[in-house]
Amino acid sequence: MPERRSAARRPARPSLRRRLLTFLLVPVLGVLVLDAVIGYFVALAYSNRVHDADLSDSALTLSEMIGSDALRGELTAQARFLLEYDPDGRNYYAVVSDRHGRMIGNAELEGPGAAVVTDAAPKLYDTALGHRPLRAAIMRVPNHQDPGDVLTITVAENLRDRHTRAREILFLTLPMQALLIVAVLSLVWFGVRHGLGVLEPLTARLGKRGHDLGPIGEEDVPVEILPLTRTIDDLFARMRNMLGLQERFIADAAHQLRTPLAGIQLHVERLEATNDPVQRVDALGHVHRLAARAARTSAQLLALTRTQSPDLPDHDGMAIVDLASVVPEAVAMRVHQALTLGVDLGYEGDDTPCLVRADALQVQEVIDNLVDNAFHYAGRGHAVTVSLRHDEGEVVLAVEDDGPGVDDAFLDQLGERFFRVPGGDEDGTGLGLAIVESIAERHAARVAFLHAASGGLRVELHFPAVASGKPAETTS
Incomplete structure (x- = not known):
């Protein structure tokens, strides 16, 4: 009984036919x-x-x-x-x-x-x-x-x-006017009912689409509802993008995690099959390294997917950020790790404001990936320098190292997903620079892979500078 009463109080569903008849007949x-x-x-x-x-x-x-x-x-x-x-x-x-x-x-x-x-x-x-x-x-x-x-x-x-x-004259004309009223009401009813029939082919076509998220098209769409169908097409495009990101993430995860997971299973079987302490320690070491690699790959896959999400604001919707404040803080957070790894980490820049439209958290993620890449490929005993400067209407953020560098033949491939320089450390995921490329694209920034003066790799991000404005507060 309560369900029936709640159903009875439920407001009537909006009706286009009823609305048209109301606006016409009244x-x-x-x-x-x-x-x-x-x-x-x-x-x-x-x-x-x-x-x-x-x-x-x-x-x-x-x-x-x-x-x-x-x-x-x-x-x-x-x-x-x-x-x-x-x-x-x-x-x-x-x-x-x-x-x-x-x-x-x-x-x-x-x-x-x-x-x-x-x-x-x-x-x-x-x-x-x-x-x-x-x-x-x-x-x-x-x-x-x-x-x-x-x-x-x-x-x-x-x-x-x-x-x-x-x-008397009015009463003589009333029957004629009543007949006119009935005729007009009938014509309006017929016109509305017949006019809404133009939506039936479109409705039938959409009913046959199934899981197709392609554009609706405009060949049989009335002009009056074109804005609606175009909005739906935009929604379908965003859904296709999201589904594409999801499918790509699943495929990448399956591809990149297959090797470390298989290796973990192999070394676990070694542990179960031997009582030799030396072999058990060796197997546990391999399990630890492979688990860390799987965890890092998963984290970077998630980070790359987040940077491509359509829900993030575009460049024009971002707040004004002073990179002269954000970048030194991000570098300072990596000093302890640099000391642990035996890498000389430094920062070059002055106190001049470097205003750009950006997401401060994503800028920090860019710096983290570039610094991690430099730490990984430069190695102990080398130097990594983060710099910030103005250059003809741009703010240039650069990270360079004095490590072995990259051959000219491979510079153009840096930034591609899962690309690792041949002969390098196989523990890398090949996603760090791809994340940097994706974040730069969202920020309308340009990425350049260059040879450093010291012989290592230099990565530059050229952000469009903002002439003036109040920078947004950033949180670490």
């Missing part, structure tokens, strides 16, 4: 309601025009009646009924003489507040009788019974009939 319904309102006011304007014409005709008719000799200024009962008749109430009229005052009428009607020209067409205006709004027509004509006198004739009616006619 405005359409609003427009149709507005059309009905406008239609009513148009009908009211038409009704007002017709009634205003009738009102003007009534004023003209009354003026003719007043001017008739037969009437002598009086209205018959039939004429009065025709003027006053209104199904919803009464109509009003008044005839006022300039000389004699009010002559006939059934109400005191106010004038328009502006002069009315004699013998002109009736003038229409809005007025009121008490709290009842009226529409009136007024005109001035000469009094033929009394030369020199002018009569003001006013005829008025209430507004009920006008609104009644407007509503």
Whole structure:
């Protein structure tokens, strides 16, 4: 029961069709309601025009009646009924003489507040009788019974009939508008449903891909969802990169760890097969060296994979680092090891800031790998020097040794994965300089393998210098 209640409270899944229909139908319904309102006011304007014409005709008719000799200024009962008749109430009229005052009428009607020209067409205006709004027509004509006198004739009616006619016109058009609403809603529904059908071929094609992480392509992708498919293609590219790194790491680990693990197994079998103390010590020594080699290979494989991870920031996203502060600290951390190995480790550089965009931890890893490489191949009794200098818009970090060096034929191959100089120490993994190359590429830096002046190997990293900026704090 609790699971059912939680499922009932779960929000509905977003629907593109429902969203499109909402954004289309609500405005359409609003427009149709507005059309009905406008239609009513148009009908009211038409009704007002017709009634205003009738009102003007009534004023003209009354003026003719007043001017008739037969009437002598009086209205018959039939004429009065025709003027006053209104199904919803009464109509009003008044005839006022300039000389004699009010002559006939059934109400005191106010004038328009502006002069009315004699013998002109009736003038229409809005007025009121008490709290009842009226529409009136007024005109001035000469009094033929009394030369020199002018009569003001006013005829008025209430507004009920006008609104009644407007509503009747609106109700006559409502069925047509209702039919229009149904037709529009049906067309919108059909249009949305048919329009979303263009996604079906793309959906079917993606459903058949299986584990394929290739680009979706754009041949059957609507323009409106191209940004989405391009984003998915970018995601697929990152996933392919990650899977490629994973597969490469597994293959490299299997290849590089096979030899030391096989050697460990062989020497363990020697231990089990002999009781000779000398052979047992020799076997244990081999096991120790092979285990250390396997551990170092694993660590460097992981380090190389980390440097190629797409999750790391690119060069433009890195903080500003002062290498004049980072490099001496990294060198100082290796002094004790250098003394143990009998290597003369030194640093050359001044206090001038060397600002670059970099990851301080990766810079330290570069120095560690270059120093380890120099320690390993130079050997006891030799010197290793780390230097830092400015050179034409670049900051150059260099590590050199006075060891046996590398032949020209092999300089271009340094930095390749698992490459070891022929005739060198087989305990190396061939990954240290590859890690340096990978980190340099992420930092937009250039790596150069050169002969040192003392005959050994010199490795230079050329970082683009930063003109100014506040260096980020670094932690050791």
